Amino acid sequence: MKAIDIIHNPFKNKGTAFTKEERKKLGLIGTLPSDVQTIEQQAKRVYDQYKIRPDGMQKRKFLMEVFNTNRTLFYYVLSHHIEELLPIVYDPVIAPAIEQYSEIFMLPQEAAFLSIDDTDEIEESLKNAADGRDIRLIVVTDAEGILGIGDWGTNGVNISVGKLMIYTAAAGIDPSQVLPVSLDVGTNNETLLNDPLYLGLKHKRVTGEKYYDMVDKFVKSARKLFPEVYIHFEDFGRDNATKILDKYRNDIPVFNDDVQGTGIVCLAGVLGALEISGQKLTDQKFLTFGAGTAGMGIANLLFKELKLQGLSDEEARKHFYLVDKQGLLFEDTEGLTPEQKPFVRKRSEFENSEELTDLEAIIKAVKPSVMIGTSTTPGAFTEGAIRAMAANTERPIIFPISNPTKLIEAMPNDLLKWTDGRALIATGIPVQATEYKGVNYEIGQANNALIYPGVGLGVLAAKAKLVSDEMISAAAHSLGGLVDTTKPGAAVLPPVKQIHTFTQTVAKAVCETAIKQGLADDSVKDAEAAIKAIKWEAKY
Known part of the structure; x- marks a missing residue:
């Protein structure tokens, strides 16, 4: 490998940290300034430069320059400042980074871009993107259902890149063994279709058999090229996410973060809340506000946990109430998804079932002890709704986890005020500790990370x-x-x-x-x- 290739390879480049001996051996004499620095010195320079950037996007652009140049240095800085930098490299700054991806595109970050118009090239594309690396982890997205911002086509590859950053920074997954993948099946986002700079396919999303055939070809090609690979599905649409997960989960190691990851962190949060309240999981009534991919993933995981604790299918299902745009979901509600149908209620359970379209009325009728919001409807948890919930349970468990901040169902300070400090809260966004009546309330973040x-x-x-x-x-x-x-x-x-x-x-x-x-x-x-x-x- 030529000296210039080493310096331009982010997995091999050390920048000013190459020793005198390494510079001589690799043909780098004269290609770098004379001083040999430690990674600590390099990291200080990077962090100092990061701090002077004026806003989130500018800070992220700078960090991406480091990422594209020197992966080891990037992850050293990220791991040492993870609480501060996590919102910059991932949520919430990831949202504008996705929206502007085509406009600010410089380098593809070693991602694989697979096109539904050229499915014969899938295996070749994966092989080229891997470039001989031993890939053990893939995060793949078709970017139809990015939480909070929706369908962003090929721009959504940034979500795969961001997820993999967290895998390495938090868990120490070797960055040379990961591969972000974009499944470009078109987009229904008219803004993108009309944008001359958009880098993806400029036609409507392909659905049905052709779509599933592409997903299958990707999975089989990935397992052929990388026999031990673990596939993480991310931000697929509500009609596809669970269907794809269920197709492969009994054959190979796969994971869907929206279906399972959100469910795990919410289950962990509920278990943590019950440790505080001293109550049992099997005594709770769960109201899921927003019955899409994330909401149903949460309900399904809580349901499976109730079964693991000894309840039958029938007994466990009685603990759940789903609320979506139609209101409380019943057997005869139009437009039910396959994931929703097992959890719907009978109208005979309520005298006023036709009126149960408003959250406050639903809470008064259902009397839930746990309410989790994945609706992306800002302010949906109103004072009236929360006070109604607090009237029926001593320690209401309330998780408004929609993000970014502009989409959260309610802020913790309001939830504490409306429940007189009794609410047990987790949010989908980072929130500072909140003081109420002399008590400092730490707010847990239901962050999939x-x-x-x-x-x-x-x-x-x-x-x-x-x-x-x-x-x-x-x-x-x-x-x-x-x-x-x-x-x-x-x-x-x-x-x-x-x-x-x-x-x-x-x-x-x-x-x-x-x-x-x-x-x-x-x-x-x-x-x-x-x-x-x-x-x-x-x-x-």
């Missing part, structure tokens, strides 16, 4: 054949005990700043469960040793 990196690390360490429901449950339960629930105002989830610690906890729980279930590779006997063996560190 708390969970999916650890799940992935555990799956990869185990060389797991599948990702089972028991492995998912173990991930959720593993966060218990990480928060002091006896402290007034305690959070229901651990803080993001502890992500390195609890990622290891989650990974160990997932790997151990895979071993117990016989889903791990025969060579994997010790979870801690297996995790340590594959963990990558940002160092030269």
Whole structure:
């Protein structure tokens, strides 16, 4: 490899940290300034430069320059400032970065771009993007259902890049072994279709058999080229997400963050809230406000957890109430999705079922103890609705997890005021501690980044054949005990700043469960040793 190629390869480049001996050996003499720096010195320069950028997008653009130049340095900086930088490299700044992707495009970040108009090139495209690397983890999206902003076509590849950044920063997944993938099947976003700079296919989304054939060809090609690869599906539309997950989950290790990741973190949050309140999961009534991909993923995971705790299918389903744009969902509600149908209610259960289209009226009729919002409807959790909920339960569990901030159903300070400090809260956005009547309330963030990196690390360490429901449950339960629930105002989830610690906890729980279930590779006997063996560190 030529000297110039080494400097331009982000996986090999060390920049000013190349030693004198390395410079001589690699033919780099004279191509760099004389001083040899440590990664700590380089990181200080990067962080100082980051701090002077004026806003989120400018800060992200600068960090992406480092990412494109030197992966080790990028992850060293990110891992040492993860609480501060997570919102910049991922949510919420990822949203405008997606929207402006085609306009600011410079480099493809080693992603694979697969076109539905050229499906014969899928295997070749994956092979070219991998460029000889041993790929163990793929995050793939068709970007139809990006939470909060919808359909963004090929621009949505940024979501795959961002997710993989968190995998490496939080869990130590080797960045040379990951591959972001974009499935370009067209877009229904008229803004993109009319934008001369848009880089994706300029036609409407292809659906039906041709679409599923492309997904299948991608999965088979990925497993052929990379036999041990773990595939993470991200931001697929509500009609496809669960269907695709269910097609492959019993054959190969796959994961859908919207269906499972959001569910795991919400289950973990509910379990954390119940540790504080001293109540049992099997005594709760769950109201899911927003019954799309994320909402149904949460309901399904809570349902499976109730079954693991001994309830029958019929008993477990009685605990759930789904609310979508039509109101409370009944058997005869028009437009029900396959995921919604098992959880709908009978109209005979209510005297005024025709009137149950308003959240406050629904709460008064249902009397839920847990309410989770994935509606992206700002302000939907009104004072009247929350006071109605608080009137029926001593410690209402309320998770407005829609993001970004402009789409949240309610802010924690209002929820505390309307429940007189009794609400147990998690949000989908980072929120500072909130003071109410002399108590400092820590607000847990129901951020998938708390969970999916650890799940992935555990799956990869185990060389797991599948990702089972028991492995998912173990991930959720593993966060218990990480928060002091006896402290007034305690959070229901651990803080993001502890992500390195609890990622290891989650990974160990997932790997151990895979071993117990016989889903791990025969060579994997010790979870801690297996995790340590594959963990990558940002160092030269």
